[in-house]
Amino acid sequence: MELSYPPPLRSKYNHFTSNIDYSMTSPLGINNDYPCKGYLADLKTPEGASVATWAAGSLQKFTVVGSITHKGGSCQASLSTDGGVTFRVIHSYIGNCPLVSDFPFTVPSDTPTGPAVFSWTWFNTVGNREMYMNCASVTISAGSGSGPVDISFSSRPDAFVANVGKGCSTVESIDLEFPDPGPDITVNSLGTTPPIGLCSLAETKAGINSIKNINTGSQTSSLSGKCGGQYCKRVMV
Template sequence: MKICFSLAALAGMASLAQAHMQMSWPPPFRSKFNKYTTDIDYSMTSPLFLDGGNYPCKGYHSALNTSQGQSVVNWEAGQTNNFTIVGTATHAGGSCQASLSFDQGKTWKVIHSYISQCPLKSSWQFTLPNDTPSGDALFAWSWFNQLGNREMYMNCAHVTIRGGTSVIKERSAADSISKRPAIFVANVANVCGTLEGADVVFPQPGPDVDRASGKTSPPVGNCG
């Protein structure tokens, strides 16, 4: 009985260790939440490789426009939308970003930054810039956990943007997608890192930022 209990306890510990967080909406490539997925990644909650070999999107964006890489949602430029994060190991939160890529993941534009307490709740709102280009895009949720190993988490989904530059501009010129900063990248064998025990303050968070009270710190290294 002792041996059986010990094995069960170890299995439970291993399960908790691997149960980080993941984006469920919009459903990412190879996610169990994605109706188009044919080969589910059961380690979807795992971080990116420390050597950066599967940045961005864990490499799953290569499925774009294949049968299991179809668009999962239609969004309107200028409108407010949300993404949802699920899981049990929040690592005391941290800081997240929501970003878009229009060139199949080569470059990214940040549309909202969340500094501290992300993802301690499940649903997070953002508003697309009014001049967000129409057509196919990649949407990414990226997360830098406060506690635990220094890692970067990233899930990506295929989305379709409608409206584009035809949307009447009601926000300032600074809202333009062309003026948005690049996504923050750290802890993946580059020259930028984050400090454990603190929520990273993004050097260039962009004009749309949620700041929650908490222990924050700038990144370390050459982070641009």
């Protein structure tokens, strides 16, 4: 599976790419591929030109293509506004990812304007314990504004990282429950479980208890009811 929109760095779908990576569907290697398969250096070259412009606060989508879905799993969409030093989660998809092609999300209304890096990360349900990541160069433009935000962009959780030789792993045959999924979540899972090992987010953050917006289908999820005592709006997916 690979990201096709926005077209990532080194992708055959990116018309700025001259040095195509024909293994974009491969997972990250151990210890040296995170983040973005090592391709962030392209941002300083013509190959790293922006491929999409999104207004802060706008509804957007990313598209994943391919046929080896490993029975889905959990994914995150994240944005970096500091050249890939930090990736802030803008939407978590728990279960059923990437069993469909298009995944909607909202660009946070307070996202800093200017150059940014969009990342799609995926933790597969079956098969080897792996992490997949594709990154695209995008531009964030000023939006119309939508009033106060529940959580500031800079306070959003870091993108979850596991299965890359850092001591944190996911569990096979069940969807990953992100330790800190952020406030924007889509749940479509028959069952979830947290990661295992030295997963600092799981040990030091309790973001899962501050969920404010959950979209969930008719299937059950261990996230049900974990809304920090607040009402959870549920929309069928």
